[in-house]
């Protein structure tokens with residue numbers, strides 16, 4: 210009877226220990242990757258490839274997400290605020306929600322799905338087919354070659370994506386505002402611009418950088434440590450996407466607290 | 472009795488032990504490979520042949536033991552020196568392990584490019600030269616590994632292993648998965664390349680014909696230990712019951728297949 214009661218507790222304990230162990234391993238992995246950024250040589254060619262992959266090829270999904278989000282925000286806040294006769298706040302709500310919060314978070318989640326998965330699958334396949342061992346025998350440090358350039362690319366590329374997302378999101382809101390909700394175009398843009406402060410944009414871009422770090426770190430970490438053939442690569446990919454999505458949302462709270470809590 | 476006159480072996484393993492969890496994979500491997508010789512290591516699947524080689528290459532850290540190259544213990548060397556020794560070693564992986572995101576020419580010249588011994592511009596010509604040594608046309612250099620047949624991939628992997636002119640080369644089951652004729656061709660290429668470089672070679676195989684073609688020395692690993700070493704030519708009638716059973720592929724003998732472990 211006692212054993213039955215204690216069983217879930219034991220499972221919980223095991224889970225907690227596994228989580229701690231993974232957190233430690235990720236931290237060590239991140240430190241080693243960062244140390245390669247300051248120790249030459251740096252593989253610029255691979256950085257360029259990863260940068261294009263993240264910034265350029267994620268552009269369509271991030272752009273679509275941002276436009277629709279801006280449109281929905283305008284519509285929702287208009288109908289909601291109509292109850293308080295506060296419809297004039299729509300432009301401000303759209304731009305602040307996007308720059309501070311939804312731009313970085315949605316772009317981060319989209320990139321987690323695309324890039325986290327593809328990095329984990331590519332590096333995981335290299336692991337299970339001995340290509341990572343082969344790198345070592347060819348005078349190349351796999352952390353320096355496979356991991357460091359990708360992480361730097363993520364840290365730089367995501368803020369650029371978010372700038373685009375912010376602009377397109379505001380345009381989505383403006384589109385609905387002027388065509389459906391009866392705002393005057395110039396006045397809508399004026400109030401967007403007036404309410405926006407530097408910190409709103411900067412905090413969003415810092416978040417984006419951190420999310421770029423999280424996604425590329427988890428993608429490379431899970432791929433690098435995958436084992437056990439095709440199935441191992443599959444579960445590494447899943448773990449990379451799930452873990453980076455959760456970490457993005459949790460980190461988002463912490464960063465918001467740091468930037469905006471009184 | 473003194474045998475100080477004897478040369479230091481190129482590669483010397485002493486008491487190499489490695490366990491994965493409960494399982495003792497290497498249980499005190501001792502092996503000497505004299506410079507300029509070609510040693511084949513025989514043994515059943517899962518007997519620890521690949522793990523032995525990976526310990527030498529620094530891909531797996533052994534629990535205990537000595538790995539000496541030219542009389543210097545790799546395991547007690549500072550990292551930088553160990554990397555310098557690694558620069559002189561070539562390796563052909565069991566399944567090729569070609570980089571599938573890179574074209575063949577970049578695969579072949581990868582080590583030379585990594586060590587900055589060659590420019591990217593010169594690398595294409597160099598790749599063509601090395602590919603010719605393994606019987607491939609220069610045009611293969613522009614293909615990607617996925618576009619090649621198994622035999623061609625093995626040749627490219629061989630080209631990559633020898634391109635930086637190593638003085639020790641390891642071959643992990645170079646002919647497994649190839650048809651017998653292609654196997655013989657790859658064996659021939661290996662012998663030629665090793666001879667041209669004047670290198671010391673260590674090959675893993677469980678194909679007897681291949682072992683006799685590649686090796687002048689042979690060793691047999693069983694249960695994580697080297698149980699026999701001798702000239703490769705005597706394989707099949709060495710007088711060691713285990714080796715002879717393995718070489719002749721007999722079901723009855725001192726080696727019992729463990730199907731469940």
Ligand SMILES: Nc1ncnc2c1ncn2[C@@H]1O[C@H](COP(=O)(O)OP(=O)(O)O)[C@@H](O)[C@H]1O
Nearest residue numbers: 491496514515516517518519520521522523675
């Ligand atoms: N990285 C590893 N982790 C756990 N076990 C391993 C690892 N590498 C090899 N082994 C185990 O060691 C044993 C010997 O493997 P290996 O040297 O690859 O065999 P082979 O002689 O066929 O090359 C196998 O049973 C394998 O399961």
Ligand SMILES: [Mg+2]
Nearest residue numbers: 520521565643
């Ligand atoms: Mg093997």
